[in-house]
Amino acid sequence: MPGHVFRKKTAAVCVGILLIPGLLSGCLADKPALAPEQAGDAGLLAYVTTDKARYSPGDPVKYTLSMNPSEEGGDVIIRYKHLDETVSESTVKWDGAAAEVQWEWKPESADYKGYMAEIYLRQGKEIVDHTNIAVDVSSDWGKFPRYGYLADFMTMDAGEQENTIERLNRFRINGIQFYDWQWKHHIPLKLDGDKPASQWPEIANRLVSYDTVKNYIDLAHSRNMKAMNYNLLFGAFEDAEQDGVKREWGLFKDPLLTSQDRHPLPESWASDIMLMNPANEEWQKYLFAKEKDAFKHLPFDGWHVDQLGDRGVLYDGNAGKLNLPETYVPFMNAAKKAIDVDYVMNAVGQFGQSYIAKTPVKFLYTEVWDAHPQYRNLKEIVDQNLKYSAGSLNTVFAAYMNYDHADSRGEFNTPGVLLTNAVIFASGGSHLELGENMLAKEYFPNRNLSIPDELETSLVSYYDFLTAYQNLLRDGTADKELDAAAAEGTELSAMPERGKVWSFAKEAQGRTMLHLINFTDATTMEWQDNKASQAEPKEIADIKLTVKADGKVKKVWTASPDHYGGSAVGLDFTQKDGELTVTLPKLKYWNMVVLEY
Incomplete structure (x- = not known):
């Protein structure tokens, strides 16, 4: 730290x-x-x-x-x-x-x-x-979610926990996913009689302390953060039948029901994950009862529901062919009825998102994978999610940075992280990335990469910016057609391209926002920056912009997380015959230029 x-x-x-x-x-x-x-x-x-x-x-x-x-x-x-x-x-x-x-x-x-x-x-x-x-x-955290995570729950010093939560507080994180805190997926909380066990092994056989989990929840609540209990909607251990789970509740790969679908895990882990049918009412009844035990003994605020994406052709216990994403709706509706808490559900690679948007979730959550590798895909997902939810739900991305680079020890690449956050935030989304460390893999405890000081400092400004300007970034914000150009050597593009500044406009609160994201020195247009090779953009000074404004502009100002801690700075401008001219003093990664009418 x-x-x-x-x-x-x-x-x-x-x-x-x-x-x-x-x-x-x-x-x-x-x-x-x-x-x-x-x-x-x-x-x-x-x-x-x-x-x-x-x-x-x-x-x-x-x-x-x-x-x-x-x-x-x-x-x-x-x-x-x-x-x-x-x-x-x-x-x-x-x-x-x-x-x-x-x-x-x-x-x-x-x-x-x-x-x-x-x-x-x-x-x-x-x-x-x-x-x-x-x-x-905000009275409801789900309106403007800034989602973080915790992944280590071994016995630890209270001061270490306090430091972790204070760090997330400074990033304005308002909800925390408690990743792999549970004992078994089909019995999340281990009980000794009618009381919680003092500790238990999670699926990777790392020890979890009840006191650590409970103290983290209490610390989160002291900062008005929501604590979300992570669990799959359809996961059971291989020994689940000994605990009362029935095989016929499962998902099967063939109509003869000889092969139950499973998610294989390393030999050293406690179990592979056997997959159950989310629409099976007996499975729902069983799992909800176990989840109620967890909520009874740990004051979680909600359930972060996970899935595993497209599983191919599947059959239920009656040998009927199953459309997996269709089962999410009855499961989530029944869960909300049985356990009235906050819900979030992962759409792995957008799988099932159109169905998830019909369920009682606080916002839409997309774990981004290979089908959406480009910067432009991130904005496309935000736009798609707004359509799925009729504009009512914002988007959080689980988007793992420097993925291949994290196979060994090293540092996160600051330009790669900041460019991806610029695209996500400008598009109207937010990024699940910050916890005890920062996410590079879908296995949250991976800590191979450390955060360089310059990135830690910059991220404070980026999250302040996301929070301070939330009413322009993602509060009923809509795309807007705006004809803009730059003179004297800087080229704007309507889509993200190497060597150019990506320019797109949005409107909200009676204002037009022109977002400018600097790809002039980019070495890749893939947001994940897998090899941690994305180049730092050179700062561009005095960009003369011309904008065809569809009304008389009263005021122009700009703000950037890269300059002055995100403070707004007024800009002089001229407007004649519908064309507005303004000079942007500097552009590093991302600037937002605001026109008020």
Whole structure:
């Protein structure tokens, strides 16, 4: 955990200053302007966090800002913004010695809004430092999901768990998938009599501690994150008949029922996974009863339902041919009726997604595989999911980065990760990637690749951006036809192409957003960046854009997770005969240019 981004908790008592906005705030006339592009970088604002990853309307937001010492104190100025508009400001005095500055802010009561708190340090007449943090005010996490994971549940120190959850909190993660926490797929929680066992082996024979799982759930709840219990909808161990599972509930590869479908696993693991028929009501009754035991003893908020994709031709226990994705609907509806919790279901390579969209899921979740290798495919999946759900459900991708590179020890490739996140976020999706580490494989405990410091720092800005601008990125946002071009050497393209800047437009909240993603130096157009070879794009300066706007534009501004912590920056423009001209100061990976009418 790089120290310059995330601080570890200690037993020391920090000296702090607490401010309730309104006790100390006011006019900033005759003071230096708060322009993020003009702020210094003194390194005095060390780390900022809030007490929760998501807030219900009416909740106060509690900020903690860690400071590096300075001989000179100053004013910590906080500007709270919704999109590019300032909604309030406050100021905290800092003496230069206090290790922490704390304050509270109460957003307006409106639901489903993203905010950016821009934090500046003024010393004398100069703005010497600047940092940002986003805030999500949403009563339901499924509206704007930012999904993370946990995969290690051995006995561990409580402080290690706290650090992991604080890191995810800083990334604004609002839901966590508890991957392979369970004992057996057909009996997720091991019981000793009528009480949970203290520990059990999971399917890979790694030990799971009940106390670790329970403490992680409690820590997640303390940050207003949802804890999702992972399990297949149709998995049973090879010894399941000893536990009351009947073979005739299964899925079979032949009409004579001689070969039950199975998912083979390594010899050292506890079992292969035998596949059951999700539509079989006896199987549903059995599994739901076992899941109820898990929810009774562990306060999970929901069930992350997994599948295994296309299994080919299948038969049920009566030798009838089965359409597997059709069985998802009765299973999920019955599950919701039996266990009224939140549901998410994986569509492996989009398999069955059109059916899943008809079930009571919070959002659509796509695990992306070889059938969708290109950057353009990611946007196509978001668009397809919006059609499946009639625009009502957002998309989360399980998209594993640097996949082949993760066969051995190394680091994630920063340009590959950031370009893929730029495409996912600009398209209106989010990315399941962050947990104790970061995902490179479908087996979540794989930790062969470490996160370089520069990537960790950049990802904070990317997730702040996703949160602060959620109302433009994925709040009823729709594609829009927009004719745009660039002059003087930068070429825009309507589809992602090497050597060009991908340009596409969307509209929401009465605004048009032009997304620009920089592939001018790309070495591959495959999002997974399997060999970790994607090149870092050179920053392009002063891009002169011309846009055919279909109305009189009142204001133009831009924001990028690559610059100024995602702060919005106003742009001068001219408009004549329906053509708008504006100069974008710089483009690294991704910029969003917003036109307001």
